[in-house]
Amino acid sequence: MGSTGSGSFSDYPGSRPKEGGEGAGSGGASGEDRCARAFSCVLEEVEQCDYFAASGGVPPANTALTIEHSGRLFAVDASGQTVGALPTSLNYLADCMAEGFTYEGRVNSSASAPVASVSVDFAPRTP
CATH class of the missing domain: 3.30.70 (Alpha-Beta Plaits)
Known part of the structure; x- marks a missing residue:
């Protein structure tokens, strides 16, 4: 019952995480x-x-x-x-x-x- 995100806006599709920062992964992007x-x-x-x-x-x-x-x-x-x-x-x-x-x-x-x-x-x- 918890979130697996980083707690950052980078968890949402279309957002741009900071380079090398926490949550700098795919952020839920679909690849499209x-x-x-x-x-x-x-x-x-x-x-x-x-x-x-x-x-x-x-x-x-x-x-x-x-x-x-x-x-x-x-x-x-x-x-x-x-x-x-x-x-x-x-x-x-x-x-x-x-x-x-x-x-x-x-x-x-x-x-x-x-x-x-x-x-x-x-x-x-x-x-």
Whole structure:
């Protein structure tokens, strides 16, 4: 009835342990490169972003988006306007982007009411 982990965040998949430090093993990693996986997400804070402020709405389906890291991960359109923030569960992508990965996506669905929402499918571009 106990934990076999090291008590460090390195026990969780996607974390980066200190070199040579305790818990510097596989940390529960599955061996799969999360950076190279396509994913879908629903953007957050859409109504507080540039696109919504400028247009009063959300981008239509099939709008091309990329991801930028500006203190937080944001989906941006071709003109550089933020459309929405990525969920914090995808924060590991910041490390992937630092390694040279880029992500391109398309709006899958969007709605302005009752609450603005944008669903996006992203695919990686390897370095």
